[in-house]
């Protein structure tokens with residue numbers, strides 16, 4: 541079985557080929573440019589690969605509502621050329637195979653539930669904290685879509701008492717993404733995340749915002765695992781800060797031993813490491829193939 545996988549990020553695209561065991565056999569990566577240029581590269585990569593299906597985890601917002609006239613489109617992005625772009629349709633015209641199509645973070649959540657840190661569980665949340673913040677929601681064995689799709693990165697947080705940063709989300713200013721994504725860290729401290737020392741006060745503030753979101757998400761969704769990925773989470777000192785803050789926020793109210801006694805195994809990095817996004821797309825492609833058989 542040869543499944544094509546596309547991790548379509550706002551900064552870079554990764555395309556690969558994998559199998560039903562979640563093993564990636566080959567992959568390439570290139571910068572995200574204007575959609576025509578980018579999709580040309582995707583198409584030429586898959587041209588001679590004879591894939592049985594293709595899974596796509598895409599940056600968004602995207603249309604994932606079956607039956608919608610713009611199903612498969614990237615919708616309201618400010619990224620030049622990508623607004624209202626028919627991503628899926630462009631590929632369908634080239635390759636007549638089943639397609640899995642979802643957000644990058646839903647894909648990663650699905651990959652983690654299939655082969656990674658949430659394997660065997662019927663629910664998890666997948667956070668990416670990178671250029672933006674996105675939250676994939678997997679619940680009762682299914683990815684959550686709903687009205688559009690979850691956009692958990694734009695929830696409005698309570699402000700840290702020592703933080704007067706205005707926030708940089710173009711839509712909301714001080715939403716979670718505007719306060720805690722990589723570019724917000726850089727704007728607040730005038731240094732990039734990887735340039736800040738591990739004991740800098742930035743990390744306690746960063747953990748405060750992320751823990752607040754995770755606390756809310758635990759209360760709202762009751763996930764069996766919370767997975768934190770993306771460039772900012774390379775700062776591994778964030779994990780204990782976040783775990784402690786989540787426990788403090790919950791204050792014993794959620795009486796699950798996973799949180800009270802084993803939080804180190806409850807809030808974790810991706811089990812699939814850097815391949816969470818691509819394996820997630822692979823899992824979507826595989827699921828699409830199985831539903832058409």
Ligand SMILES: Nc1ncnc2c1ncn2[C@@H]1O[C@H](COP(=O)(O)OP(=O)(O)OP(=O)(O)O)[C@@H](O)[C@H]1O
Nearest residue numbers: 549550551670671672722723733734770771772774
């Ligand atoms: N080691 C690091 N420590 C702290 N911040 C980092 C680190 N590596 C990357 N970042 C920050 O993460 C952001 C880039 O995110 P990431 O590496 O996840 O790429 P991305 O795919 O562009 O992000 P997204 O998933 O939002 O599209 C930048 O703002 C960068 O400063």
Ligand SMILES: [Zn+2]
Nearest residue numbers: 694709712715
């Ligand atoms: Zn926002």
